Amino acid sequence: MLEHLTEQPADKILALMQAYREDPRDNKVDLGVGVYKNAEGVTPVMKAVKAAEQKIWEAQTSKAYTSLAGEPQYIEGMIDLVLNGAVDRARIGAVTTPGGTGAIRQAMELIQRTSPDATVWVSNPTWPNHVSILNYLGMKHKAYSYFDTATRDVDFAGMMADLANVAAGDVVLLHGCCHNPTGANLTLDQWKEVVALINEKGAIPLIDIAYQGFGDGLDADAAATRLVAGSVGECLIAASCSKNFGIYRERTGILMAIAGDEKTAKLSQGMLQFLNRQNYSFPPDHGARIVATILNDAELRKMWEEELEETRLSMLNLRQQLADELKRLTNSDRFNFLAEHRGMFSQIGTTAEKVEKMRADSAIYMVSDSRLNIAGLNDKTVPLLAKAIVDAGV
Template identity: 50%
Template structure:
């Protein structure tokens, strides 16, 4: 049976982790895998989540199935967190999924059911797993211009022209905030132009909201979704709790659907649940239940927001500090864009050979396209890192 198979290519990002672990150098630095790290380099459990887990442990009396849609309280909480009061509740559906990736795959399968000939348009560049997930559902992909590596900014005019190439019924995958891998985001004025274009050309918005709270704030990072909800007739959102609740291994995510009316939403939601039944039957409960407790308890919710804001502020300060260190070491403004970007990632804009040189000479690990994890930076190592970067230019 297996004799016709060949070795699957290794995941480039996860392979970096193995290389990093095997590197004996004490001064090595991991800027690859996208997990939040504190000033000590640890990825800790958030205090509010830990308290919620204690309450869950003390109060849980059974491990029986919850259902295909997952935790109902979690689903309602995610609708509030993402959409707030931007649209009538009867037009919204949410179901818990196995992480943000599970939400992406569920939506892709739903699109395959609803319109099998749709093409899913991805930003250039986009998260490395977007295309494989969409292709696994049997859908075609195309790309639209997004990032200018030379300036570190969004190629907005080119993006709009590129989207005009999509045909009615096509799907446009958009990063709701904290674009991965570049960190370069659209302004709200630009989001309005995109929303109007989607309606004008009959395109379906599919939003990946993986980093809500890591950019400009919880509400600010959901502003794109809420703006779209007030303009487009229907849309899909894949939301992840991995980063903002730091429940990475617990795989907590949600599919959120907006229908043109209550009946359309009901039908789309039922089909989404039929997809999850085939994919994994029912989502894991523990992490989502803990998130639900945080979202429902006012004191825990405020404690969580405070801790999340501390994480966000730290990443902003690291951005500013790294950009300043690079400015001083390079005697140029070439890397100033890093301070303007938002979220966990940015791209340095150096070559793959230069990335390799950073790893080989200094033990600095980042993805080949020069994407680096801002949260992996260390406050007391910014100058050393900047010197190393400038030395390989």
């Protein structure tokens, strides 16, 4: 049996991480892996998370299975955090998942079971795992225009032109905030136009919101998701706690299915729990319990929100520093988009050859599509990156 296995293509980001580790140069800069790092290059455990874990350790008396849906306080807390009453709770089915990736996978399987002929529309570019999962499941998918490499902004006209071809029952995958990999986001007015088109076409939105709190703030980052969810008959939402709670390895996510009425929501809840059972039985609990503890404790929640805001402002400061340094080196405003983008990532809109030149000449490691992790920078490495960008002729 095993001799019939074939070699699978290496994950580009994981391969980049390995190359970075093997690079002996002291001035190397890792801007590939998508995790937040502080000025010391460490991905810290939040103080609120440590305090929540202490509370859990002191109070927890069992490690028995949770329910198929997961910890109820986590589910209710996350529905409130993401939607804040934008949708009647009775219309929402929800389950805990192993990270945001698990939520996306469960969403795709739900689509496959209920609408096997549906085409899933994804932005060009998008997070690579979106397309990888769709390909693995053998699901039909098409790309819609999103990023203009000349302006480094959203190609909204192209996006709307492509989405005009969406058919009734198709699924449109949207990034709720802090678009990965580009960092370029729709305005709220543009979101309203997208919602109107989705409703006109009879399509279903699937929102991936993995960076709430990393862009313009917790509520501002959720505004588009709340607008979409409150304006359509049906909607799927995949949310992650990896970034905004800093609990990457705990694999903590949630999938919400918003139905047209309470009866259908109950059917959705049953199907979501069935999918959990088939794929991993009971969902992991520790990360979900950390989040639930924080969201349901006023003191811990305040601590967490303050830490998250500090993280957000740190990334905005790094963006501005990089834009300013590039302006100084080039005497041009053409890199101002870096300060305007939001979230962990920006795509600088250059070729794979120039990205490779930056790696070879300056030990700058970023994904070949020119996505760079802003959170991988610090005061010392911003000038190194800026010089590498200029030297490479970006």
